[in-house]
Amino acid sequence: GQVAVAATVLNRLDSPQYPNTLSGVIYQVVNRYYQYSPVLDGRINLPANNTAHRAVAEALNGADPSYGATGFYNPAKTTNQWVRQQPVTVTIGNHVFFR
Numbered sequence: 001g002q003v004a005v006a007a008t009v010l011n012r013l014d015s016p017q018y019p020n021t022l023s024g025v026i027y028q029v030v031n032r033y034y035q036y037s038p039v040l041d042g043r044i045n046l047p048a049n050n051t052a053h054r055a056v057a058e059a060l061n062g063a064d065p066s067y068g069a070t071g072f073y074n075p076a077k078t079t080n081q082w083v084r085q086q087p088v089t090v091t092i093g094n095h096v097f098f099r
Helices: 002-014 022-026 037-041 050-060
Strands: 071-073 088-092 095-098
Touching (some): 002 022, 002 071, 002 095
Antiparallel strands (some): 088 095
């Protein structure tokens, strides 16, 4: 799941529909919605653990278990109807990945 999340960031970086810098993608706010909840609640400022480091390394080396997704959500935690209408690429654990 963490590899898939990292891959979605890289997929956004490669897409002309999103900012063209890593920080631009991660900190993007659209219609007053943060794109990543760790930015909203400050978890992004916590040190990354070894699992997160390995996941990012795998994604940087080309692994993409999200199948090209540019976003993801937890259906139990979102009421956003827009994300629920996007084409699903895969479900991993509690997260639905979409394009």
